[in-house]
Amino acid sequence: MTDPRITIRIDGHEHRVPAGASVAVALLDAGIPRFRTSVQGEPRGPVCGMGICFECRVTIDGHRHQRACLVPCVDGMAVDTRDGADV
Amino acid sequence: MTAAPRPDVVIVGAGIVGAACAYALAREQLRVLICDAGFPGGGATAAGMGHIVVMDDSPAQLALSALSRRLWEELAATLSLACEDERPGTLWIAASGEEFSALDEKRALYGRAGVRAEILDEQTLAAAEPNLRRGLAGALFVPDDRVLYPPNAARWLLDAAIERGAELRIGSAARAVGAGRLTLVGPSGAVETVEAGAVVIAAGIDTPSLIPGIAIVPRKGHLVITDRYPGLLHSQLVELGYLHSAHSMSGASTAFNLQPRSTGQVLIGSSRELAGRDASINPAIVRDMVARAVAFMPALAGCLAIRTWTGFRPATPDKLPLIGPWPDLPGVWIAAGHEGLGITTATGSAALIAAGIAGRAAPIDATPFLPSRPMPAMEAA
Amino acid sequence: MSDHHAVDVAVVGAGPAGLSAAVHAAESGARVTVIDQTWHAGGQIWRHRDRAELPDEARALMARFEASGAQHLAGTSLFDARPGHLSVLGPNGSLELIAGAVVLATGARERFLPFPGWTLPNVFGVGGLQALVKAGLEVNGKRIVLSGSGPLLFPVAATLAQHGAQLAAVCEQAPRGRVTRFAASLWREPGKLAQAARYRSTFRHVPFRMGTWIERAEGEGRVQRAILTDGTRRWSVDCDMVGAACGLIPSVEVGMAMGCDIVNGVVAVDARQQTSVAGVYAAGECTGVAGEDAAIVEGAIAGLSAAGRPAEALYARRDRGRAFAARLETAFSPRPELRDRADATTIVCRCEDVRLDELRAEWGARQGKLASRAGMGACQGRVCGAALAHLFGWEAPRVRPPLVPVPVSALRPAEPLRD
Structure with missing residues (x-):
């Protein structure tokens, strides 16, 4: 199956990703296993892949704490894994 | 189990108010026993915001909350990080x-x-x-004004009291109170009567089950x-x-x-x-x-x-806590009815109770809080 | 702004049980709405991007669902639930569903048990890894260690192998004796054995190690090595990814919120799949993990019951599924050695970074949460609750509304503010 590709920005850099991929998949495929920094400063990435573990939280289009595994990529979307990138 | 020496004071309720009383009384060199039916700080203490705030709804409330905040400020340097004091x-x-x-x-x-x-x-x-x-x-x-995390602040006060010789019994429910006497039911169901120079009821909303008719x-x-x-x-x-x-x-x-x-x-x-x-x-x-x-x-x-x-x-009908001796039972003190200000006024209430039990002058006028004061009828919901 | 919508039957979850319930209720003439957090019907087991990937049975049930007239609210989260009343948030805002009957088909999730290094990036669940691969994750050429338990291991290993992963190890924590007895008990269900053999053939060059589990994960910024053990020996395996879990546990939070009795970790149901709360039914893995065949028949009974129709004809098939669930639980329960993996500094609550040495076994879940923040984070103990149950025997934490995080605005009134 060939997916049409779309462009999203991850931490300010453009990435071509398959349309319909989840944000979690887009980040992992882009070689970014660290999605967030835990409250004690550890790197964390997705675990459950189905929205219950909350480890894949990233900032999407300025909205913090979004579960990347539940959100499909949309052309032009801005994803941020850096803390305090907004608000 | 060896028989523990008779406590000077037994406190019912290890929420923030009971914990503050335990700390204040232990600092008076009194032998304190504090008991709670559940775990420390598991009642209203666990549910509250933890805002240490001076309130001016009445002159008495202003005096008590201002004193209390000052006492929290004195503790601030020693509170554990887990108290999240800011x-x-x-x-x-x-x-x-x-x-x-x-x-x-x-x-x-x-x-x-x-x-x-x-x-x-x-x-x-x-x-x-x-x-x-x-x-x-x-x-x-x-x-x-401050903010802290009440369950751990209560725990800190208890630990500080225990360091000064207080004894904490969790899972011990108070069943009946008499003059200088308290009947407890332990976790195993064993019934025990504790005699003490003073009994302090700091049981929050559960106070009426021990002191029938209290408002x-x-x-x-x-x-x-x-x-x-x-x-x-x-x-x-x-x-x-x-x-x-x-x-x-x-x-x-x-x-x-x-x-x-x-x-x-x-x-x-x-x-x-x-x-x-x-x-x-x-x-x-x-x-x-x-x-x-x-x-x-x-x-x-x-x-x-x-x-x-x-x-x-x-909550009480006149919006002030009940702090002081209970007129119907000699040797029984009340520290309850703090409505939404219990975290703030725990320290001031404890200071009033400690002064009363030690027979010292109170740091502020205690009469507005006396449990014997005339109380208006509770408004209907 | 929230809106109201009245239906006869509301179904929570669009996996096999939920779809089956919806089909049977709708075909009985009921107005049915199904809500599901994901974008495609099928649940976790039938997660797909292209329906052609799915087994015939799944495609048939989905086609029947689409023809049934049941409404499907995809990408929709249930954030508050009372009997007859569901608050949901979807792509178009929040909605109050007023339902004559509710069918809970909330499924199961993986049991994650803490070990040193389990918080490293690229340490996923077993099913978690499969979910991500089904969602498009590239694993071609990646060295992957799987350490899990139960029937999920084989299909996940097969999925990974089919996508070009180099499986470095496939480990089942249950001892060989338990697994063998379980396999022997499947003689009545040759289909399940044949399916297992088909899966196994896709990764036949990789040893399948029973009585083996991951002891720790190591790496700089991401996992690079897994330390495996069989209880006597330990060895290191270099890898790019790990899938680690210990089987599945029922997701009972919605049932708990609705006041349903939870017994032995499952939503308790009667013969008609009704819970302890009148008008609230439950089906599928939230009533016990038994696989999709059992989920489909339970869903059918729940859907018929919710629509006021008889379903006795299906009881015998359902009861066979229940018996299978009991055998699964006996065979694949976590071995006690898994408790010894976490050391004093191992994170137990991942949301709030609570270490094992911050907890005291004598606390219960509520005291532990208040004292340490374990379970106080966004997942509300969905991950650490099972870990703390395994480590200390603590009861399952009670999830408070909102059942999943929702924007504060979703809690706002439809009516103007009273003054």
Whole structure:
């Protein structure tokens, strides 16, 4: 199956990703296993892949704490894994 | 088990008030036994916001809350990190010009009680809290008000009391109280009668089960907490109308009351209703409370709420706690009925109880809090 | 702004049980709405991007669902639930669903148990890894260690192998004796054995190690090595990814919120799949993990019951599924040695970064949460609750509304603010 590709920005850099991929998949495929920094400063990435573990939280289009595994990529979307990138 | 020496004081209830009493009495070199049917700080202490705030609903409330905040300040340097003690101050928000014009009097009142406060105009308020909606008339800033995490503050007070010789019994329920005597049921069901020079009842909303007829009823509140949004607000934000909500006993009410936690989370309050002991969440109350919060701080609308809970404030008809000897039973003292100010006034209440039991002069006039005072009838819900 | 919508039957979850319930209720003439957090019907087991990937049975049930007239609210989260009343948030805002009957088909999730290094990036669940691969994750050429338990291991290993992963190890924590007895008990269900053999053939060059589990994960910024053990020996395996879990546990939070009795970790149901709360039914893995065949028949009974139709004809098939669930639980329960993996500094609560040495076994879940913040984070103990149950025997934490995080605005009134 060939997916049409779309462009999203991850931490300010453009990435071509398959349309319909989840944000979690887009980040992992882009070689970014660290999605967030835990409250004690550890790197964390997705675990459950189905929205219950909350480890894949990233900032999407300025909205913090979004579960990347539940959100499909949309052309032009801005994803941020850096803390305090907004608000 | 070896027979423990007879305690000087036995305290019923290891919430924040009982814990503060244990600490204050242990510091008087008294032998303290403190017991709780559940675990320490598991009642109203676990449900509250942890705002250490000077309130001026009445001269007595102002005196007690100002004393109490001073006592918390004295502890601040020694509290554990887990107590999450911070000093963000309180901003009393004046929405209208009319409310703004009342701030002068409030500031003067605080000043006479030795409480620093300054008036912020519309622009200064907007600069201090940019996420508040524009057009608010101003605020009174009380910079020395604090925020802490009550369950761990209660635990810290208990540990400090234990260090000074106090004994803590958890899972021990008080069944009956007599003059200088308390009957306890332990976790295994064993019944035991403890004799002590004094018994202090600090059982919050459970106090009437030991002291029938005492004027304390549960007054339910709701809180919502968000995920972490550090910097969204800097001080505890309370609308001036809060006092009306807190004051009027009848009916359900909500008020804008927003707290920045040290974690970056935001606590959204507050509500008051008489609903017996039904702990279920009332969606209509949550809707009102949240709508009010969003009206004051529109940016809150997009923040993720992660949890809602309820708790029960021990309320009295005249809005003042019951602190002092219980007239019908010699040797029995009451420290209960603190409504929504129990975290703040735990320290001051403990100072009054300790002075009373030690036979010293009270640090403030204790008569407004005496449990023997005439009490108006409770307004109906 | 929220809106109201009245239906006869509301179904929570669009996996096999939920779809089956919806089909049977709708075909009985009921107005049915199904809500599901994901964007495609099928649940976790039938997660797909292209329906052609799915087994015939799944495609048939989905086609029947689409023809049934049941409404499907995809990408929709349930954030508050009372009997007859569901608050949901979807792409178009929040909605109050007023339902004559509710069918809970909330499924199961993985049991995650803490070990040193389990918080490293690229340490996923076993099913978690499969979910991500089904969502498009590239694993071609990646060295992957799987350490899990139960029937999920084989299909996940097969999925990974089919996508070009180099499986470095496939480990089942249950001892060989338990697994063998379980396999022997499947003689009545040759289909399940044949399916297992088909899966196994896709990764036949990789040893399948029973009585083996991951002891720790190591790496700089991401996992690079897994330390495996069989209880006597330990060895290190270099890898790019790990899938680690210990079987599945029922997701009972919605049932708990609605006041349904939870017994032995499952939503308790009667013969008609009704819970302890009148008008609230439950089906599928939230009533016990038994696989999709059992979920489909339970869903059918729940859907018929919720629509007021008889379903006795299906009881015998359902009861066979129940018996299978009991055998699964006996065979694949976590071995006690898994408790010894976490050391004093191992994070137990991942949301709030609570370490094992911050907790005392004598606390219960509520005291532990208040004292340490364990379970106080966004997941509300969905991950650490099972870990704390395994480590200390603590009861399952009670999830408070909102059942999942929702914007504060979703809690706002439809009506104007009262003054």
